[in-house]
Amino acid sequence: MAKAKPKSTKKRTKTPASNTIKYIKAFWILFGSGLFLIALLFLLASWGVYGEMPKFEELENPQNDLATQIISSDGVQIGTFFKENRTPVSYEDLPQHLVDALVATEDARYYDHSGIDARGTLRAFVFLGTKGGASTISQQLAKQLFTGGSKNKIERYLQKIQEWVIATRLERQYTKKEIVTMYLNKYDFLNQAIGISSASRIYFGKSPKDLNVEEAAVLVGMLKNSSLYNPLRRPEMVKTRRDVVLNQMEKYEYITEKQRDSLKQLPLKLDYSPEGHNDGTATYFREYVRSWMSKWVKENPKGENADGDPEYFDIYRDGLRINVTIDSRMQKYAEEAVQEHMANLQKEFDKQEKDNKTTPFRDLTEDEVKRILNRSIKSSARWKKMLSQGKSEKEIRQSFDKKAEMSIFSWKGEIDTIMTPKDSILYYKKFLRSGLMSMEPQTGHVKAWVGGVNYKHFQYDHVYQGARQVGSTFKPFVYATAIDQLKLSPCDTLPKSQITISAGSHGVIDNDWTPKNSDADYTGYMSLKEALAKSVNTISARLMDRIGPEPIVRLAKKMGVESDILEVASIALGSVDLKLSEMVGAYSTFANQGIYTKPVTITSIEDKNGTVLYQFVPETSDVISKEAAYVTINLMEGVTQSGSGVRLRTGPSSRYDIKNVVTGHPYKFTNPIAGKTGTTQNQSDGWFMGIVPNLCTGVWVGGDDRATHFRTTTFGQGATMALPVWALFMRKCYEDKTLKISKEAFPKPENLTIEVDCKAFKRNNIQDENIDEFSL
Known part of the structure; x- marks a missing residue:
């Protein structure tokens, strides 16, 4: 029987072909795993494992914070409200x-x-x-x-x-x-x-x-x-x-x-125009619009949320479009006019203050100055902020005496300096302030609004917030009431002699009131037209005495004045404090043939899709007859023909060395202009109200405190402080032919029964005792 062969102990070796198959399998496993891993990564991403993924609706309408646009009447964006601009x-x-x-x-x-x-x-x-x-x-x-x-x-x-x-x-x-x-x-x-x-x-x-x-x-x-x-x-x-x-x-x-x-090869050329809340054009107006919109959104919810509570628009996020009446070109010209004149006027004021020991205040004691500063400290933002933080009054007062780095205003640009907050308050008190508002009488559309000289440093709005004594600019209300009731002609004359209004009558308290004329001339007679042109106080007082203060106040209220007016005799000379916006609205009534049109700033509001949310509806009312309005306009034309506004035709009077202050003179306007200057006691306030048929513009100039003023009327009168701003503004407007500002005569009503042509008018000297026969 044959023996079995022993098993071989030699190891079998793999063929090259089998190795290749192994590597190929490994490659595809790795490749497939890589693809699977990549696919898994993307799948997990789509499921939101790495973070919340946007839903289909969010892709359809990505949520952005959209700025609310303020669009001028000529289609220019003049500002925005935003969290993101x-x-x-x-x-x-x-x-x-x-x-x-x-x-x-x-x-x-x-x-x-x-x-x-x-x-x-x-x-x-x-x-x-x-x-x-x-x-x-x-x-x-x-x-x-x-x-x-x-x-x-x-x-x-x-x-x-x-x-x-x-x-x-x-x-x-x-x-x-x-x-x-x-x-x-x-x-x-x-x-x-x-x-x-x-x-x-x-x-x-x-x-x-x-x-x-x-x-x-x-x-x-x-x-x-x-x-x-x-x-x-x-x-x-x-x-x-x-x-x-x-x-x-x-x-x-x-x-x-x-x-x-x-x-x-071209250089880098920028036209940097910042759009922060303190920057750009119409800053004071934009702040007014913000305040108006804050009230509007609370009164006009856009719907309800899931809980049934009202949901409101957010002016900083919802991308609203606010269409306003401001004309961007006119706004630019108004701001340029204020800047140009006020910079020059401030130079003269500073020069006159060098020898004033209580600068920037006049006619005050040290105790009175301390009271002003203390009042300003307590009304400051710093005081209010520290008080809200629980700081004691002692700590707060001490902080006003600690020097700090700050950037302060100057007419040559901002200055970085170190001073105490108390010193900065005193520093800012020396600057003269200004306000300008321009409006179309027929539509009520406000075309320009300048609330001050620099919004970043002076945020108080002298168009809408500030009520100041109006002086002689109130006299047209007195004359208009007298004309409407007594049917007087601009050519009628009254005696310039002094008149005394007894205590107890017309709101006069304690003592008799005997107003004085600025030139101390009380002889002869003067026509109403000349009397208004030269702001003769005694004649204004005579008219007021005959008609009484009550109908004058009633007329002013019908013309849109909302500020309180005491029914006292002294209003005949302008003792009342009114806002510039009120004055412009009221004066526009004269140019609009006796019809008061409420000033409007916002014509419509749209949402981001263009849906109209608000549409302005004009508010008008008949105040005085066309005849009385036209006659009052005729009276005020005399102011620029021969009175305190005559420098609109000729430039400044040569006897006053004010060439460096009244910028751009001579103005040499030749078209019909109705106007009135106003200067208050101690030259604290200077006014000019100027009207052409399709534009009424008012200007106020003065200090933050009434104790800040010029020494004399040479520079402290309305014709020097305020009128040049109006003139510069109007000259720029007339040079821009696209604006179509009127140079025509004021429209004359048909069947005018009151004579306004004084050359053909027979002199009619009216004695006090004879005025009654004209009364209604």
């Missing part, structure tokens, strides 16, 4: 070269991918981001809208995955044009310029559609890092970055090589 624009509002610059610089294959640029992503992985990033415009928008950023690298990688998912969804949901528009509307260009519309206005003073190629390149260059490439801080870096964008535009044939080289 974003004003959305449509794709049609974007110039093509802006879109080209964006695509060339940020995403050259934008029109070829669906949210993720595969080539760019692969390049970024291979070169670890050293040869350009991989983020598409869609991914950048996704980051802005929904993910933000993170300093943690792992979180940032996961967010990147989220951005890829969101980007593809955005591409399915929106067109390429819509994505570009959303991206440019969303980006923060800094300096309160959020979105391309705000950035265009703030950095270049124009709308996006008006940007030229090099300006568009600057803004696109900022998209890389608006903090690093900011034209206000690093202009040279911004210019270099701009040129990179121009190179990209040439590379992808959006511009020619010749155009690129030419544009790169």
Whole structure:
């Protein structure tokens, strides 16, 4: 029997073919696992595992805080209310070269991918981001809208995955044009310029559609890092970055090589116009609108929330559009006029104050000065803030004596200095203040509103907040009442002699009242027209004595005056305190043929979709007859023909050395102008009210305290303090032919029974005892 062969102990070796199969299997397992892992990562991202993902509705309507726009009557945005200063624009509002610059610089294959640029992503992985990033415009928008950023690298990688998912969804949901528009509307260009519309206005003073190629390149260059490439801080870096964008535009044939080289030679040119709440045009008016809107939204809820409670509009987030009556051109001219004259007037005031031991106050004792300062300290924001923090009065007062760094106002620009808060209060007291308001009498539309000389440093609004003594500008109310009741003619004459109104009559208390004329001349007779032109007090007092204060006050109230007016004889000379806005509204009644039209500032409000939420309805009322209104206008024309307003025709009187103060003289207006100056006791307040047929404008000038004033009427009268502002403003308005400010005569009513042509009028000297026969 044969023996069995022993088993071989030699190991078998695998063939090369079997090794290959093993490696292939391993590769596909790893590859499949990698794909699965990648798919899982994206799936988890879409499920919101790494963070909340936007819902379909959110992709349909991404939530942005939208600034509320204030739009002037000529279609210019003059301001915004915002948490984020974003004003959305449509794709049609974007110039093509802006879109080209964006695509060339940020995403050259934008029109070829669906949210993720595969080539760019692969390049970024291979070169670890050293040869350009991989983020598409869609991914950048996704980051802005929904993910933000993170300093943690792992979180940032996961967010990147989220951005890829969101980007593809955005591409399915929106067109390429819509994505570009959303991206440019969303980006923060800094300096309160959020979105391309705000950035265009703030950095270049124009709308996006008006940007030229090099300006568009600057803004696109900022998209890389608006903090690093900011034209206000690093202009040279911004210019270099701009040129990179121009190179990209040439590379992808959006511009020619010749155009690129030419544009790169241009300097970086900005027109920086900040839009902070304290910056820009119509700052005082915008604050008034903010206050008005704060009340309006509380009275007009937009709906109810899930609990049935009222839900209100947010003027800082809801993107409302407030259409206002202000004309941006006239507002600009008004602000320029105030700035130009007040800077010169302040120089003269400072010069006169050098020898005043109690500057900036006059005719006060040291105790009275201390009382003013103490009152100002207690009404200051610092006092109120520290009081709310629980600080004791002693601690608060001590803080006013501690020096601190601060930036203070000057007519040559802000000054960085160190001083105590108490000293800063005294410093600001020396500055003269001003207010201007201009309105169309027929419509009530307020066209210009300047509440002060600088909103950042002087926030008290002298158009709407401040009531000051009006002086002789109140006299037209007295004359109008007398004309309406007594049917007097401007040509009728009254004696200039002094008149005494007894104690107990017409509100006179304790002692008899005997008003005086500024020139101390009480002889002869004077026509009503001449008497108003020269502001003769005794004649105003005679008229008031005959008709009494009650009908005068009643007329003023019908003309829109809401401030309290005591029914006393002294109102004939303007002892009452009124607001500039009230005065302009009332004076406009004379130009509107006796019809009072309530001043209006806001014509309509729209939501972000253009739905009208509020529409202004004019409020008018008949106050006096057309005849009485026209005769009063005729009387006030005499003021600018031969009275205190005559320098509108001739410039300042040569006997006063005020050429450096009355800016821009001689004015040499030749058209019909009705007006009235006003100067109060001690020259504390200077007024001028000026009217042409389609525009009524009032100007007030004075100190914050009535003890701050000029020494004499040479500079302290309304004709020197306030009239030049009116003249400068109107001259600018007339030079702008697009405004169509009237130079025509005031419309004369038919069948006028009161004679206004004094050359043809037979002299009629009216004695006091004969006026009664004209009374109604």
